[in-house]
Amino acid sequence: MINVIFFVTSLQSGGIENYLLRFIEEKHQQFSQITVFCKGGIGGQLENRYRSIYNVKIVKSRISFINPIHYLKLKSFLISNNPDAVCDFTGNFSGVILYLAKLAGIKKRIAFYRGSTDHFKSSFFKSKYNNFSKKLVYSCATDILSNSKAALNFFYTHQWQKDQRFEVIYNGIDSLKFDVRNGDNLRKELNIPQSAFVIGHTGRYNVAKNHETVIEVALKLVAAKSDIYFILCGNGVKNNLQEVIDRTEYSDRILLFENRSDIPIFLNTMNCYYFPSLTEGQPNALIEAMLMGVPVVASNIEPIKETVPECINSFLVNPLDSNKAADIILKIYKSGVNQDLKDWVIKNYDSKRLFQQFYKRFECQ
Secondary structure (H helix, E strand, C coil), rough: CEEEEEEECCCCCCCHHHHHHHHHHHHHHHHHEEEEEEEECCEEEEEEEHCCCCCEEECHHHHHCCCHEEEHHHHHHHHHCCCEEECCCCCCHHHHHHCCCCCCHCEEEEEEEECCCCCCCCCCHHHHHHHHHHHHHHHCCEEEEEEEEEHHHHHHHHEEEHHCEEEEEEEECCCHCCCCCCCCCCCCCCCCCCCCCEEECCCCHHHHCHHHHHHHHHHHHHHHCEEEEEEECCCCCCHHHHHHHCCCCCCCCCEEEECCCHHHHHCCCCCEEEEEEEECCCCCHHHHHCCCCCEEEEEECCCHHHHHHHHHHHHECCCCCCCHHHHHHHHHHHHCCCCCCHHHHHHHHHHHHHHHHHHHHHCCC
8 A cells, every 4th residue: 555745835724735635535545654744834724634534644844945954854754754655736846845755765756736827926036946846846756737737738838748747637526525405505694585696705815816806796796786695705705805895885795704614505505606716726616616506607717617618608707807797697696597517517526536546646656
């Protein structure tokens, strides 16, 4: 059996962390030992769920970009643990980790890209380091994976389709975990009328998630229709946006929450899901909304076009066009559109098939 070390930044609830947790929950029995190394030096909201898996060990040790002592300690850690495989989920910034793994004699070295563009604010130093680290990924990785073609087109435009190390592995989702019985929802708890039209968003507060436009659209729609409500949740959402909403007259109809553990019921409270991300890898949140049968309006960026069926392309809009997004949502409000994507999601994002596809990358020698 395989002894593996996964490298993430933290265990805060996010796309990478939830994907890895779902994969480990599904496949942990096929590993002898799983170490989840948090190279940001912190754990997070998902830590207890990771720890509940019997063969998972959590290591929290900060690794900075330029501190050689951190790298020397990491190399010693890799040699002493002697894993069969390492997998780093931080894209280009996997480079030094994979280089040290190669020096330590680890045969399987996997880089997994979970974003389709660079996510840092560019500076001379960061750009130089990013380019250097990307070269290390390309030279040291035995496998280079992504959850979208858009990412590989961005990072490895001319290489990826000619190199067997590259593979697109889409996010897997267990539909049984999103089975809400008896149509349960949160309307009574949140003091939302059963007859109201509820628009929602899930995702941590981050520039890429484009909450500014979400709020613009929310204010347009609640002003236009007295029976429209918005609900948003995610790490940092309430803390960063509540003051903005409190300055309006709509704080009773634009409801903000931090991270929630009841996402299926939260989604089942909605009549429409709005997701205007500026950049993505492959969004779990959008897949979850489609699985719950909620009509979606999303941005027309390439990773989202790749994630949804062509039949809903007319519901994709420029992420900064709040007027067009509001118009499309109002059409759903007036006509009761049913996109009916649940079966399509189950077929295309079946977790058993896609997690097995990922697991095979650890078996190949």
